Amino acid sequence: MxxxxxxxxxxxxxxxxxxxxxxxxxxxxxxxxxxxxxxxxxxxxxxxxxxxxxxxxxxxxxxxxxxxxxxxxxxxxxxxxxxxxxxxxxxxxxxxxxxxxxxxxxxxxxxxxxxxxxxxxxxxxxxxxxxxxxxxxxxxxxxxxxxxxxxxxxxxxxxxxxxxxxxxxxxxxxxxxxxxxxxxxxxxxxxxxxxxxxxxxxxxxxxxxxxxxxxxxxxxxxxxxxxxxxxxxxxxxxxxxxxxxxxxxxxxxxxxxxxxxxxxxxxxxxxxxxxxxxxxxxxxxxxxxxxxxxxxxxxxxxxxxxxxxxxxxxxxxxxxxxxxxxxxxxxxxxxVPYDLEVETGLQPEIxxxxxxxxxxxxxxxxxxxxxxxxxxxxxxxxxxxxxxxxASIIHRPAVKARLEKITPADMQRHNIFALRQPLQHAALQLPLFPTTTIGSFPQTTEIRRLRADLKKGLITTETYEADLRNAITTTIHKQESLGLDVLVHGEFERNDMVEYFGEQLDGFAFTQNGWVQSYGTRCVKPPVIFGDVQRPGPMTVTWSRYAQSLTSKPVKGMLTGPITILQWSFVRNDQPRMNTAFQLALAIRDEVQDLEDAGISVIQVDEPALREGLPLRKAAHATWLEQAVKAFRLAVSTVSDTTQIHTHMCYAAFNDIIEHIAAMDADVITIETSRSQMELLEAFAQFRYPNEIGPGVYDIHSPRVPTVAEMEALLQKAVQLLPARSIWVNPDCGLKTRQWPETEMALRNMVTAARHMRLTASH
Missing domain, CATH: 3.20.20.210 (TIM Barrel)
Structure with a gap:
């Protein structure tokens, strides 16, 4: 053969x-x-x-x-x-x-x-x-x-x-x-x-x-x-x-x-x-x-x-x-990555x-x-x-027992969105066309070196954390000066939006050189989920609490959703994938509750991979989507009505899954629409999407800086499709891969476009 x-x-x-x-x-x-x-x-x-x-x-x-x-x-x-x-x-x-x-x-x-x-x-x-x-x-x-x-x-x-x-x-x-x-x-x-x-x-x-x-x-x-x-x-x-x-x-x-x-x-x-x-x-x-x-x-x-x-x-x-x-x-x-032989840091049993x-x-x-x-x-x-x-390192009876106790009530917010929305507006006091970013800010050479030096033992944890606090402080002040309405801490402590969480969860293993191509020169190093997943302790609360202490504006707590962690990891193949997804959802649920308890009033749980996990055959779509929506709702439904839950999705056709996106019941969804010139937004308009939405107004995967007129034109398309009170203004994805000069110019133009839209709406 x-x-x-x-x-x-x-x-x-x-x-x-x-x-x-x-x-x-x-x-x-x-x-x-x-x-x-x-x-x-x-x-x-x-x-x-x-x-x-x-x-x-x-x-x-x-x-x-x-x-x-x-x-x-x-x-x-x-x-x-x-x-x-x-x-x-x-x-x-x-x-x-x-x-x-x-x-x-x-x-x-x-x-x-x-x-x-x-x-x-x-x-x-x-x-x-x-x-x-x-x-x-x-x-x-x-x-x-x-x-x-x-x-x-x-x-x-x-x-x-x-x-x-x-x-x-x-x-x-x-x-x-x-x-x-x-x-x-x-x-x-x-x-x-x-x-x-x-x-x-x-x-x-x-x-x-x-x-x-x-x-x-x-x-x-x-x-x-x-x-x-x-x-x-x-x-x-x-x-x-x-x-x-x-x-x-x-x-x-x-x-x-x-x-x-x-x-x-x-x-x-x-x-x-x-x-x-x-x-x-x-x-x-x-x-x-x-x-x-x-x-x-x-x-x-x-x-x-x-x-x-x-x-x-x-x-x-x-x-x-x-x-x-x-x-x-x-x-x-x-x-898949190149060669297992170079992975000397992996536990031999795994x-x-x-x-x-x-x-x-x-x-x-x-x-x-x-x-x-x-x-x-x-x-x-x-x-x-x-x-x-x-293998005992794979199976955790307490995790399996918690999974079996999940009930439908665990997947429901206290009230429907129509009742939550006015409470959130009153609490947050945001203007029309509120501006925000998707979460990450440029990961400069200095930031990457800082993480590398900590890993190599060249600096102490105290030095590392002090430098990160300085980076967060600078970023909060930059966002305030740009005029953004809902801020983020920048995610400088995160090597990757999935790997960062996996490093703090039980049941994960990590490679040193397990790189795979995501797009162009963007490479990711997916974590390996080898066993039952649980959260030993808080993962993001310290950084979110610190960032919020620096400003009177709301700062989003930033988490990766269970389906995206599932899809962007190498997942164990000895149990149904959805069992692993629900274990992940319980871990994120605990983190969401801790963020709310720490005073974070806006929490974003990103699910850019929800559409990606959809089976290729339509006959199998409904089952997958129902389970994926349940996993998301399990992760976020513990919070009060005044806490605003955001999610983010990118690079997906939404037309055939729009009702399931609505069923996720996130208060705000941000999506990629800039490269498609707002075409993707039509699905939300035709469906009459009930919650709020942030259509990405500029493409962060390109180094070019869009003009105010470009972004305003996209927002004009958006208001023809959706109520102005439901529209947020944001880039189409995180800014991790960009440089600060272009980022600041683009965001300044974005804020200006949003302000123009407010003036137009007021008249």
């Missing part, structure tokens, strides 16, 4: 790509140096996979920012607002245009907003959303996939180029003109896509992986027709290529017949997320097709249960024979249950050896699985 890796991490084991890109943006290194770093990382991955004996080694899974943006550049899907910039560049496909599309562009007399960004299916990876306009003329631009295939071949390594499937690419994009259809977009793009494949065929590629994860979602007849049109055209245009059609993140279900009948040579399925699909796929698979079995989890860090995988493999062997099978990871290993990207590659080889008769490997794996089931 061939071994197949759908993709491999690309940021570098020490985040070399992140650092190089950011140095390039800052003008500290040349383009040549950046590209050299990229080549070194690609070489490292390819040589490792070759040495590990992997048969189908991926190429073009590398990206400087995002693989969907790569495809947009390759096919010439460049929004018209970038056309003037593109015309000024000597090389119209250079990285300057590429990064401008991702991050926006505000120099050389240009001021261009970035493209929209959203989550890739149900992951925490963000992609740059393709934009399709009638005026676009598509042409094959830089064939990056060909260049990287040839680059690997010069190293003596034959790779399998990886391309985003054209149907997934189109359906994951946004049509900007009402008269344009997906079918028309396909007609325009398909010839260019075929040129790309032809270039790979001419370069000597044998296998090409085409990723079509959209096949594990609900497809309408038009989408199905897109698949038929696309793949029959591919089979005719590049007959010498072997196409590996790759699906992941779920099961094919009713799309099984469609997938197996497409004219491709092999099909990859995710048997971690959807092991039950194997029977239907085997029953429908034509005898001339190969089947790639995704049996190693590409999205979590737990050691593979070989017995479970072998049951699936043996079933497939009995029905097809080994010559028609491949063994692979469930999806790209982009979603570490023995884990596997990162390099270890998952080794697990594929182990499965091959076990199938060939190596029983010792299987016995060792079974012993590890058994050891984990009974």
């Amino acid at each position: 061939l071994t197949n890796i759908p993709g491999y991490p690309r940021i570098g084991s020490q985040r070399e790509l992140k650092k190089a890109c950011e140095q390039y943006w800052a003008g500290k290194i040349s383009l040549e140096r950046l590209e050299l770093t990229a080549r070194e990382l690609r070489k490292e991955n390819w040589t490792f996979l070759q040495a590990a004996g992997i048969d189908l080694i991926p190429s073009n899974d590398f990206s400087f920012y995002d693989q969907i943006l790569d495809m947009s550049i390759a096919l010439g899907v460049v929004p018209s607002r970038f056309k003037a910039l593109q015309d000024t560049l000597a090389n119209p496909t250079c990285l300057e245009l590429y990064f401008a599309m991702a991050r926006g562009y505000q120099k050389n007399n240009f001021d261009i907003t970035a493209m929209e960004m959203t989550k890739w299916f149900d992951t925490n990876y963000h992609y740059i959303v393709p934009e399709f306009e009638i005026v676009q003329q598509y042409h094959l631009h830089r064939p990056k996939c060909v260049e990287e295939f040839l680059e690997a071949r010069r190293l003596g390594i034959t790779t399998k180029p990886v391309l985003t499937g054209l149907v997934t690419f189109i359906l994951s994009g946004k049509i900007k003109d009402n008269h344009l259809t997906t079918s028309q977009v396909l007609q325009q793009l398909l010839p260019v896509y075929l040129q790309l494949l032809t270039s790979l065929q001419e370069a000597g590629a044998e296998w090409v992986q085409i990723d079509e994860p959209i096949l594990v979602t609900d497809l309408d007849p038009t989408a199905r027709e897109l698949f038929h049109t696309t793949y029959h055209a591919i089979s005719q245009a590049v007959p010498a290529l072997k196409i590996l059609l790759t699906t992941y993140f779920g099961g094919l279900e009713e799309n099984t017949a469609l997938a197996v009948q497409l004219p491709v040579q092999a099909l990859h399925i995710d048997l971690v997320r959807a092991p039950e699909q194997l029977d239907s796929v085997l029953a429908a698979l034509p005898e001339d097709k190969l089947l790639s079995l995704g049996v190693i989890d590409g999205r979590n860090i737990w050691k593979n249960n070989h017995a479970t995988s072998l049951a699936l493999i043996n079933k497939a062997l009995q029905q097809t024979g080994g010559h028609r099978l491949m063994l692979g990871t469930s999806c790209s290993l982009l979603h 570490r023995q249950w884990m596997a990162f990207a390099k270890q998952k590659v080794a697990e594929l080889r182990e499965l091959q050896e076990i199938i060939a008769g190596n029983d010792q490997l299987l016995i060792a794996n079974e012993n590890s699985m058994d050891n984990r089931k009974i």
Whole structure:
């Protein structure tokens, strides 16, 4: 059986790509140096996979920012607002245009907003959303996939180029003109896509992986027709290529017949997320097709249960024979860290249950050896699985007992929002269009060094805390001088909005280098939830109480919600995920109560990942959302009516979950709407969302500073959709990644825009 890796991490084991890109943006290194770093990382991955004996080694899974943006550049899907910039560049496909599309562009007399960004299916990876306009003329631009295939071949390594499937690419994009259809977009793009494949065929590629994860979602007849049109055209245009059609993140279900009948040579399925699909796929698979079995989890860090995988493999062997099978990871290993071997700080008992990207590659080889008769490997794996089931560090009877005592009353505020709202307005005395931020302020080099020095033992806890108090004091005074109405303490003590809380909760473990890419150069180090979760003591109260003592204005207590902690961690796979979510909710509930007792009257419990956790199939939505809403309400419902509960969500389509967002019953929700020009707000207006809402008026993921007029225009759109008394004014996300000068300019403009709106409303 061939071994197949759908993709491999690309940021570098020490985040070399992140650092190089950011140095390039800052003008500290040349383009040549950046590209050299990229080549070194690609070489490292390819040589490792070759040495590990992997048969189908991926190429073009590398990206400087995002693989969907790569495809947009390759096919010439460049929004018209970038056309003037593109015309000024000597090389119209250079990285300057590429990064401008991702991050926006505000120099050389240009001021261009970035493209929209959203989550890739149900992951925490963000992609740059393709934009399709009638005026676009598509042409094959830089064939990056060909260049990287040839680059690997010069190293003596034959790779399998990886391309985003054209149907997934189109359906994951946004049509900007009402008269344009997906079918028309396909007609325009398909010839260019075929040129790309032809270039790979001419370069000597044998296998090409085409990723079509959209096949594990609900497809309408038009989408199905897109698949038929696309793949029959591919089979005719590049007959010498072997196409590996790759699906992941779920099961094919009713799309099984469609997938197996497409004219491709092999099909990859995710048997971690959807092991039950194997029977239907085997029953429908034509005898001339190969089947790639995704049996190693590409999205979590737990050691593979070989017995479970072998049951699936043996079933497939009995029905097809080994010559028609491949063994692979469930999806790209982009979603897991590089190497467990460097994690010397992990508790050995926990570490023995884990596997990162390099270890998952080794697990594929182990499965091959076990199938060939190596029983010792299987016995060792079974012993590890058994050891984990009974480990005392995992199971806490008191936590399980508390979970069983939860009642519906624990998930209800004392009164409905209509009764709470006037009490909160009277208590807080805020103006119309109150201004606030999402929570974090710039994490400067000095702040990051402060935390690092404490961890290394270079400074005392007293020095660390004194410096943090100084940073909080400065930030409170800056917010007051800017004229913000509801302040925050800045979150300078927090390395990450999830990791910070996990470090103070029982049941969590942490890595030193367990980085994964979230978007662009943004990398996160997800905590590992290995056991039952509980809160030993207060986590944020000291800093919130101190910040509130500095001002008469309300200062928000800032917490991360249970669903977001769940989604942005590597979660134990030995109990239902929702059990873990409710354990987290109880821990946050205790913190919320302590904040209120400390005099904090506004408490924000962020749930940016609530939409992300939604199952890919609509039939499963209701159950997930009901449980997620219950977890949130369990976390916040202990407070009095006068305490205002905020939540924050970003980069999500809300139309189909709006009633559940309303059911969360947060007094105020802040959302990302700036990149979409307030489009997302329409869902709240059509639903008649009853509570208050802060539509983000500027994009913090771009370094450009928006003007007062821009933000005021967005707020004018908002008041056409929602009552003015319900609208808050805020950025679309936290300001952690920004610099102070641009932050202050943007917030000053934001406050000015809010004041203009108040004057307009008063007249």
